């Protein structure tokens with residue numbers, strides 16, 4: 050009982066927005082075409098699911114998100130760890146990441162499209178680049194702060210440098226690696242939807258721009274609702290994985 | 299093997315830290331020979347270079363000049379011939395007690411059955427076999443240090459290096475740990491180099507107490523202690539014990555008034 054109430058208190062801002070929305074929609078302050086009631090939006094969203102339109106577009110978007118994100122993790126985590134171990138490598142890579150961080154990397158998209166076309170390759174590449182930054186920087190930061198006695202203990206027990214790298218440095222850095230991954234995943238999803246809106250024939254972003262063309266607000270909002278839901282589930286998935294791998298924190 | 303070769307042989311060891319342009323001489327010059335199987339304590343004011351000394355013997359940090367030999371073999375990098383127990387717990391927080399103790403054996407390629415046997419032996423030796431599935435974060439400070447000891451003993455080093463292992467424990471736990479360490483050491487027959495700032499602890503445990511001066515460290519005095527083993531806690535109450543303890547106290551106290559620094 051108490052727990053249920055806590056959850057309601059925690060998410061109350063959401064409830065206020067819904068209530069305010071429904072009041073405005075009910076009083077018809079704006080034309081219904083522009084401001085439909087949420088009930089109607091949900092009905093349309095369910096229709097998008099049952100008509101199969103969601104399943105025509107969602108897998109492509111998810112594929113792009115996971116491909117770009119996973120690539121960035123597979124490259125970024127070892128790179129961040131290596132940068133913490135080698136001053137030389139860090140001198141080479143650090144300026145690129147520090148200086149590149151504030152640049153809006155979405156600006157690279159037209160260039161990527163020019164090289165790779167409008168298909169998945171350019172989108173996955175942009176997601177990869179975008180995700181690489183928070184993953185490398187957080188991994189590097191975390192790895193430089195791993196207590197040296199863990200590494201010393203490993204050396205003491207006769208571990209090789211690769212054993213120390215993969216079996217001590219990596220797990221010891223895991224908490225901050227996940228900080229990076231949790232920043233990167235929503236970015237990946239945002240970039241996927243955004244690039245699909247620009248020029249694409251499939252994907253959640255495409256679905257959204259297609260719905261906009263219908264000039265029916267409830268269809269657009271239904272699409273936004275589904276995108277939000279998927280984004281939320283992705284974050285949840287990452288949290289579950291984190292709890293499994295960073296259980297000692 | 300020659301019986302003359304000391305377990306630990308340190309010759310004219312010197313350590314200067316450089317931090318940017320600044321130079322800090324931590325160890326002026328230390329020479330020390332420790333025979334096989336002895337329990338040696340190092341006492342000295344805090345900040346005098348005790349940890350530095352142990353880290354060099356362990357091979358974790360480079361020395362400036364001098365030589366360190368373990369059983370006649372010169373060392374300059376870490377290795378499982380010297381088992382180090384650090385001032386803070388170095389147990390891997392992401393591994394349970396069992397896997398922490400097994401880790402060194404695993405990376406050294408000891409096969410599973412043999413590994414299990416060794417881990418069980420040492421966890422039982424420190425009376426923590428029942429906690430093998432717990433994470434280090436679920437254990438008290440004293441238990442963590444016993445696990446650390448089991449982990450070090452498990453890979454069977456010739457020499458144990460212990461840096462204030464009981465420094466963070468309350469007085470009662472500390473005394474219990476001292477008695478237990480004595481028992482374990484007597485069974486193992488290893489040489490121990492034990493750093494502490496607690497004079498009683500040093501006198502109770504040691505065959506030899508080495509008194510360091512304030513920074514930069516030199517050896518002030520080497521004191522042999524020959525109470526019969528196993529020692530009971532009430533040895534603290536004997537006149538001889540108190541005399542030795544007072545003598546060491548005087549040595550350290552001179553040091554304080556000389557340097558004019560207030561370390562405590």
Ligand SMILES: Nc1ncnc2c1ncn2[C@@H]1O[C@H](COP(=O)(O)OP(=O)(O)O)[C@@H](O)[C@H]1O
Pocket residue numbers: 315316317322324342343344345346347348349350351513
């Ligand atoms: N990495 C380091 N760089 C510079 N100075 C250091 C470093 N480590 C220790 N020192 C200095 O060396 C001296 C001895 O330190 P330490 O060996 O830790 O002393 P103790 O263990 O006896 O308390 C101290 O003055 C300390 O500030």
Ligand SMILES: [Mg+2]
Pocket residue numbers: 348349350385461
């Ligand atoms: Mg110290």
